[in-house]
Amino acid sequence: MFSLIPVLVAIVCILIVWIFKNVARGIKRRKEEPRAQAEARPCVHDNLKDSTGLHQVEEDADAWQESEISVEHVPFSHTRYPEKEMIKRSKEFYELLNKRRSVRFISNEQVPMEVIRNVIKTAGTAPSGAHTEPWTFVVVKDPDIKHRIREIIEEEEEINYSKRMGRQWVTDLKKLRTNWIKEYLDTAPVLILIFKQVYGFAANNQKKVHYYNEISVSIACGILLAALQNAGLVTVTTTPLNCGPRLRMFLSRPTNEKLLMLLPVGYPSKQATVPDLKRKPLDQIMVTV
Numbered sequence: 361m362f363s364l365i366p367v368l369v370a371i372v373c374i375l376i377v378w379i380f381k382n383v384a385r386g387i388k389r390r391k392e393e394p395r396a397q398a399e400a401r402p403c404v405h406d407n408l409k410d411s412t413g414l415h416q417v418e419e420d421a422d423a424w425q426e427s428e429i430s431v432e433h434v435p436f437s438h439t440r441y442p443e444k445e446m447i448k449r450s451k452e453f454y455e456l457l458n459k460r461r462s463v464r465f466i467s468n469e470q471v472p473m474e475v476i477r478n479v480i481k482t483a484g485t486a487p488s489g490a491h492t493e494p495w496t497f498v499v500v501k502d503p504d505i506k507h508r509i510r511e512i513i514e515e516e517e518e519i520n521y522s523k524r525m526g527r528q529w530v531t532d533l534k535k536l537r538t539n540w541i542k543e544y545l546d547t548a549p550v551l552i553l554i555f556k557q558v559y560g561f562a563a564n565n566q567k568k569v570h571y572y573n574e575i576s577v578s579i580a581c582g583i584l585l586a587a588l589q590n591a592g593l594v595t596v597t598t599t600p601l602n603c604g605p606r607l608r609m610f611l612s613r614p615t616n617e618k619l620l621m622l623l624p625v626g627y628p629s630k631q632a633t634v635p636d637l638k639r640k641p642l643d644q645i646m647v648t649v
Contacts, residue, residue: 457586458639463594464538465632466548466624471593476550476625479587486580489571494557495580496617501550509553509607510545513622516602517542536635544596548624553607554581555617574620581621588625594632595623 441449480497488494500506521539533539545551556577560568570576581597588595600607604619 457589460585460589461594461634462596463628463632463634464544464596465629466544466594466626467629468547468549469627470549471626475591475593476552479584479591479593480552482587483580483584486576486583488576488580489573490569492557492560492568492570492573492576494560494570494573495577496555496557496613497584498553498555498611498613499550500553500611503546506548506551507546508610509551509622510542512606512610513542513545513598513600513603516600516606519602542598544624547629548626550625552584552623552625553611553619554584554621554623555608555613556620557617559616561616577620581623584623588623592627593625594628595625598622598624 476499480499483497484493484495486495500509517539554577556573557570558573559570562568585595585597599621600619607619607622608615608617
């Protein structure tokens with residue numbers, strides 16, 4: 361009898377070890393299931409991700425609007441130019457935009473509001489995911505509001521330059537002679553703050569998915585820069601780091617909007633200077649296969 365006790369103890373120990381291993385495998389399997397489900401979804405580049413992913417729609421399906429079944433199609437109107445005219449127009453447009461520079465010295469001279477309305481309408485022609493048009497352009501002219509925007513941005517930018525951005529980033533900016541002081545936010549007659557709408561609302565107040573909202577709004581910003589250059593105005597693209605939530609609240613924008621870019625707009629001051637930078641030649645930015 362006593363000779364069997366060690367054997368029984370060994371068997372019990374083996375059973376206990378086996379049970380613990382199976383329990384551990386089960387826990388590991390349950391942890392890996394969400395990861396496997398996520399990996400099974402279509403691959404999306406980090407730059408294309410936003411807060412309107414499939415999982416959000418699935419979790420809150422009742423709050424989201426159903427897609428339109430169809431949209432009427434109409435004949436496409438197109439102007440085709442002779443080859444020589446195409447080359448001429450493309451060269452002239454390049455020469456116009458090649459003069460575009462980021463200008464930080466902006467005059468306080470007023471600009472026609474009709475021009476501002478036209479360039480924003482032009483930006484609104486940009487393509488967008490499923491034609492959701494996920495952009496809001498907030499135009500600020502009031503001097504007090506502009507100054508408060510400057511205060512908010514400079515408060516955060518001083519911290520950015522001293523702590524958040526890191527030594528290399530700050531060093532790379534030295535050649536541009538830029539820092540956290542943003543005088544042009546006061547002097548520019550117009551500030552345009554571009555907000556991306558991470559989702560929208562239908563007429564019945566149901567949420568609308570805004571696919572690729574950041575890419576769509578970025579394209580609109582590019583068109584806006586071209587339109588400003590075409591109108592003879594200057595700007596500097598600013599992306600106020602860590603300022604978005606404060607500026608959104610200050611301007612009373614809804615929670616579905618997030619600040620993407622801020623453009624001070626006006627004429628260059630008489631003493632305006634820009635860094636003597638060179639652009640990459642065509643053979644460094646274009647590959648033909």
